[in-house]
Amino acid sequence: SAGSAHELGCNSLLKLPTSVFVLSGCAIIVRGQPRGGPPPERQINLSNIRAGAMARRAAQGQPDTKDTPDEPWAFQAREFLRKKLIGKEVCFTVEIKTALGREYGMVYLGKDTTGENIAESLVNEGLATVRREGIRGNNPEQARLCDLEDQAKSSKKGLWSEGGGTHTIRDLKYTIENPRNFVDSLHQKPINAIIEHVRDGSVVRALLLPDYYLVTVMLSGIKCPTFKREADGTETPEPFAAEAKFFTESRLLQRDVQIILESCPNQIILGTILHPNGNITELLLKEGFARCVDWSMAVYTQGAEKLRAAERSAKERKVRIWKDYVAPTANLDQKDRQFVAKVMQVVNADAMVVKLNSGEYKTIHLSSIRPPRIEGENKDKDKRFRPLYDIPYMFEAREFLRKKLIGKKVNVTVDYIRAATGPGEGTPAFPERTCATVTIGGINIAEALVSKGLATVIRYRQDDDQRSSHYDELLAAEARAIKNGKGLHSKKEVPIHRVADISGETQKAKQFLPFLQRAGRSEAVVEYVFSGSRLKLYMPKETCLITFLLAGIECPRSSRNLPGGMQVAEPFSDEAMLFTKELVLQREVEVEVESMDKAGNFIGWLHIEGVNLSVALVENALSKVHFTAERSAYYKTLVSAEEACRQRKEKIWANYEEKPVEEVVHLSEEKERVANYRPVYVTEITDNLHFYTQDVETGGQLESLMETMRAEIAAQPPVEGSYSARRGDYCIAKVSRVEKVESPAKVHVFYIDYGNREVVSSTRLAAIPPAFSIRTLPAQATEYTFAFIQVPQDEDARADVVDCVVRDIQNSQCLLNVEYSGATCPHVTIQFGDTKDDVGLGLVKEGLVMVDIRKEKHLQKMVTFYGYLFHYDFRADDADEFGYSR
Structure with a gap:
């Protein structure tokens, strides 16, 4: 034959x-x-x-x-x-x-x-x-x-x-005593060899020349289907295993080749076989006989991107092992796979919110990386645990992304959509995630983050195709970070961020206020936007967090939970919040702190790149000018912007109806200062120079009610300890309201008829009988503060003024006149009951306080007189001129 x-x-x-x-x-x-x-x-x-x-x-x-x-x-x-x-x-x-x-x-x-x-x-x-x-x-x-x-x-x-x-006769060497040293000694230089046997498509037996080492070499970066040996010794081929073996055999068996021995993990020699007619590693991938292997691809010296490209080609053609392949983004349109967007917020070290050209907002997660995290249960036990500051390198990672991306346009290439997962045993639920590669100026942000040691690369199962399209670059970046000891891989002590959160901490805020007022413009980063005019700021120099309210404006309120139920959002509140977010969220800004409210929130002006946020909100018809702006340098600008929006009837001014000119003129002509002094009894002076009074006219009713209540309680004394105090409740302990409950032993109460405060045990409190509720007789203590004067910011100077006022008017009857409204309480002038001398004016004469300049026309006489006394000696003819008795 x-x-x-x-x-x-x-x-x-x-x-x-x-x-x-x-x-x-x-x-x-x-x-x-x-x-x-x-x-x-x-x-x-x-x-x-x-x-x-x-x-x-x-x-x-x-x-x-x-x-x-x-x-x-x-x-x-x-x-x-x-x-x-x-x-x-x-x-x-x-x-x-x-x-x-x-x-x-x-x-x-x-x-x-x-x-x-x-x-x-x-x-x-x-x-x-x-x-x-x-x-x-x-x-x-x-x-x-x-x-x-x-x-x-x-x-x-x-x-x-x-x-x-x-x-x-050859001196054949079947084994190598120390294969790792042997491979390292070759310095990845090509050596001549003959392929003697092909075990499967990606594993061969090679004779190294000229020293006749017979070694088994696994191709770096890939894996072909193999032959599984059963218990009885028979071999069962995986799909396409025989074809892959023949593909390699028919091209390399007994051919003269060069081999680059690249690594030797766990006694396995990894290498690349070079033939004058081509690279078998890339060809196996291109023809669908092999898949990329992450753990060995890192040592592939010919460029891992070539292997990924070859594998991608086979996947797109769905050849052999990829015949049933479905791409992770197969269901996405091209415009949804790749797009340009503007970064609006860095949510985490691996996630951000971007704004598409359509105006839609989308959360993007960086593919295949994991942000810094803390192991163990400490974070669950500590209720004050703050991930951004307490997890090592989380703050550095967030700051890297914030400074690099906020407000910038980036290129987004979606790699895969991670399906939503439900909660399991010990695992939380996650919503659907869009995972993508984000680049700016040609820089892969995830790779930059990993190279600085501020994130780690996720390891996948070999059959998990949902990964970054630049996965090998991420692995290489992580290897460099580990080698150089960067960030998470550093052996140095981890950075500690001691950030004080004084939001809502009234006492801490009081101590901090003078410093911020003296500082003028201070640098800050906007951490969170609660509403159009309410923000949380991080002060880098002071390493603290504060709640900041924009001064000079009245912004529509957002919906919020109140003790009485949900407060409905005012019109355009959401638009105002979105406007503020887009302009300042996570941006570096400058703030001027002017004052503070009762809750410990700071009030002032915020500037970003020369733009006053208060003015910007008014200019965009998303806020009104508040009367407190009259004393600021921005008042004219605010009024002018508001008037322009009113004329255009934009947004919050859409239903504005302008009053007739005659009526406006008439009212302005008639409005004058009204001096209507009424007798009051001063019951309490606070440390910030506010005071509480009772009307003399209703004093008899209060005494009668108190006597009746004492008699009833004596007849039916409440059970000690039966009352459980809650914030905002009215109770009896000389008729008080619970302000704060630290513990049953420490309940903060406010005496609604006198204005003083005290910390008492809950055993001294009882529920108020219905017959003596505030509906029967309203709370008698009314809070006021002095008109036309500035409260000293220095604590010692303020204490001197408070001591003087306590000595002069506390627990005495005086005459009181309301001059104008304030942010927290009315501003008044108060006179001694016997001499009719002005108490505030006396403080000005003594040099204990300065005059507060008001711009209302009907108050100019009083402001001028106060200012005159501040600069000159008081004379009888001057007093007569301003309508004051000697």
């Missing part, structure tokens, strides 16, 4: 050459054309000749067997055939087939028997001997073999040379 192995082209590794494998100097394996899979193999033993036996390793697990070395000239004979036949088309004839199925015949180089006779070439080179015992004299081919052998002997070629050929 006769046959041939047809060449399919061998100008590149992608085109399949003839598959011929040389077992020894007298035996080869040939394959025909593949049809729907790997073709069957056929071993041909050369007739009438014998070449030396190749070295064989001892059987594993059998200690009695030993390694068998090469016979002299055996390897040279094999190499002679390998170089002559591998990748070439051959023709063969079968002369004898034994009972065991072994076939003997002749092999010719080329398409027919006219080509070079391989057996004759071996004998002629002295690399094989002729089996003369089976020669028949009438066979010319056998006779020619004998003649060629005689010529080789006379020429002393090969086996017939002097010395016996011991120098041709």
Whole structure:
């Protein structure tokens, strides 16, 4: 019988050459054309000749067997055939087939028997001997073999040379004592090798030259389907395992190649096989015979991006192992996969809110990275745990993103959509996440974050395709950060951020207020926007958090929970909050603190890049001017902006109806200061120079009610400890209201009829009888403060003023006149009951306080008089001029 192995082209590794494998100097394996899979193999033993036996390793697990070395000239004979036949088309004839199925015949180089006779070439080179015992004299081919052998002997070629050929026996090394040192010593330089065996598509056995190390090499960065060995010893191929093996075999088996040994983790040698016609690693990926492997791709020296590109090509074409592949973003339109957006807020170290060109807001998570986190249960036990400041490097990561991205336009490429997950045992629920690669100026933000050690890279299962399109760059960045000891990988002590949150802490805010007032404009970062005019600020220099209210404006209120129920949002409150968010959220701003309210919130002006936020809200018809703005330098600007919006009837002014001019003129002409003094009894003076009074007219009613209530309580005393205090409740303890409950032993009460405060035990409190509620008689203590004067900011100076006022008017009857409204209580002038002298005016004369300048026209006489007394001595004629008695 006769046959041939047809060449399919061998100008590149992608085109399949003839598959011929040389077992020894007298035996080869040939394959025909593949049809729907790997073709069957056929071993041909050369007739009438014998070449030396190749070295064989001892059987594993059998200690009695030993390694068998090469016979002299055996390897040279094999190499002679390998170089002559591998990748070439051959023709063969079968002369004898034994009972065991072994076939003997002749092999010719080329398409027919006219080509070079391989057996004759071996004998002629002295690399094989002729089996003369089976020669028949009438066979010319056998006779020619004998003649060629005689010529080789006379020429002393090969086996017939002097010395016996011991120098041709290889010193084969089957094992390496320290493979990691061996690989490192080569410094990733290409070394010559011959591929001796292909275990599967990505694992080969290679003979390293010239030192004859026989090593198993796994291709870096990829993994092909394998053959699983069952318990009974049989092998079950995974899908496409046989095809992948044949793909590698037919292109590399017994080829001269160069191998770069790249790493040796866990005694496994990783490498890349280079052939003049191509790189088998990339070809396996491109043809869908392999998938990328993260753990070994990092050592691939030819560029991991090439492997990802090859794998991506196979996925897009859905070839072989990717035939059922569905891309993570397959259901997204192109405009949803890649877009440009503006970063509005950094939510976390791996998430941000962006604004699309359509105006829609979208939360984007950075693909394949994990922000800094804290292990253990400490965060759950500590109710004051603040992730941004208490998790190491979380603040640094947030700040890196904030400074880099806030307000900037970025390119977003969606990598995958992480489906929503429900809560499980020990795991929280997560909503659906859009994970993307975000770049600005060509810089991958996630990679920059990882390279600084401010985030780590997520490790995935090998079959998990939902990952960053630049996953290898992230791994490389993390490796650099670990090597350089950056951020989370540093061995130094972690940074500690001691940030004091004084939001709502009235006492702390009082101590901090003078400092901020003296500082003028202070730097701040807007951490949160509660509403259009209410913000939380981080003060970097002072390392504290404060609640800040915009001065000079009256912004629509947002909806909020109140003790009486939900407060409905006022019109345009959401628009105002969105406007403030877009303008200042997480931006660096400057603030001027002017004052503070009762709740410990600071009031003042906020500037960003030369824009006054209060003015900007008024200009955009999202806020009205508050009367307190009259004393500020921005009053004219605010009024002018408000008037323009009123004329255009924009937003909050949409339903504005302008009053007739005549009415306005009439009212302005009639409005004058009214001096209507009424008798009051001063019951309490506070530390901030406010005071509480009772009307003398209702004093009799209060006394009568108190006597009746004392009598009823004496007759039916309440059970001690039966009352549980809650904030805002009215109770009895000389008729008081609960302001704060620290514990049953510390209840803060405010006496609604006198204005003083006290901390008492709940055992001293009882529920107020219905007959004596505030509906029967309203709270009698009314809070006021002095008109036309400024309360000293210095604590010592303020204490002197308070002492003076307490000494003069506390627990005495005076005359009181309301001059104008204030942010927290009315501003009044108060006179001594007997002399009718102005108490505030006396403080000005003594130099204890300064005059507060008011711009209302009807108050100018009083302001001028107060100011006059502040600068000059008081004279009788001056008093007469301003309508005051001596």
